[in-house]
Amino acid sequence: MADPFEIVRDSDGARHAIGNAFSVTVLPDKADTCEIFWRNRIKPFARPAIKERILVAQLDDVRLYVQGNQLIMTKKDYA
Amino acid sequence: MAATITIEEWTSTGTRTDKTSGTVRFKNANNATVDLNDPLVVPTTGGGIDYSFNKMLRLEIGSNAASFTQLSNLKFYTDGASGFGAGVSLEAAASTWAAPAAPASSTGYSDAFAYVSTAALALSTGTYGSSAYSSTSTPEIGKFADLLLYVSTAASQGTLSAETVTFSYDEI
Numbered sequence: 001m002a003d004p005f006e007i008v009r010d011s012d013g014a015r016h017a018i019g020n021a022f023s024v025t026v027l028p029d030k031a032d033t034c035e036i037f038w039r040n041r042i043k044p045f046a047r048p049a050i051k052e053r054i055l056v057a058q059l060d061d062v063r064l065y066v067q068g069n070q071l072i073m074t075k076k077d078y079a
Numbered sequence: 080m081a082a083t084i085t086i087e088e089w090t091s092t093g094t095r096t097d098k099t100s101g102t103v104r105f106k107n108a109n110n111a112t113v114d115l116n117d118p119l120v121v122p123t124t125g126g127g128i129d130y131s132f133n134k135m136l137r138l139e140i141g142s143n144a145a146s147f148t149q150l151s152n153l154k155f156y157t158d159g160a161s162g163f164g165a166g167v168s169l170e171a172a173a174s175t176w177a178a179p180a181a182p183a184s185s186t187g188y189s190d191a192f193a194y195v196s197t198a199a200l201a202l203s204t205g206t207y208g209s210s211a212y213s214s215t216s217t218p219e220i221g222k223f224a225d226l227l228l229y230v231s232t233a234a235s236q237g238t239l240s241a242e243t244v245t246f247s248y249d250e251i
Contacts, residue, residue, distance in 0.1 A: 003081065035207060040081065040084070040249070040250055041245050042099065043244070044101070046243065049099045079154040079199035079247040
């Protein structure tokens, strides 16, 4: 199944997650701490295993978790 | 497209069993078979403990290795609440390979249910992007989630309800 976002990095260092419904952009800071990536979770031992895929936008210690229509901004690092 | 990652139970360096959608059965033997053979025995005398053979679980990249750039920040955690009841303990450690065995103690392990999503057991350097694995890495990645179950006299006899654990990793 195709990912709901395409992650790209432009020439200025900004990261973008481009989706059909909305997009997420993180502008770089001086230390270039910005990132956008996927956090995957596997809960094995179920039939079938439960797999989750969450978009994470990160700037310094602040993270924005994007799961469906739910957006959570926090300094906590939820594995 | 997402990388395909499986969770493999190693019983030797040459024997791995895909447990991604399977069950791990703690027992007094080194095999990945889910059956009633070689069960743990609840001790009858005070202070007695019966340790299982430890279970060595490791993430492994599947056949579509070309579909991602890098994987990092491998972790293991639980929901923080043991449903096993009194006298049953599940311990965890991040380990390099050693053949599973029934140890004489749980030294080197910690309570698995102390590892939760905000304080997970790191199976690689515990930050995004550090010590990343690329699509050309060996299929097996990170340290083993090394699990050990033991029972004391306070445990009840019978099979236990299953517990769910979680493996997580970052991907670009």
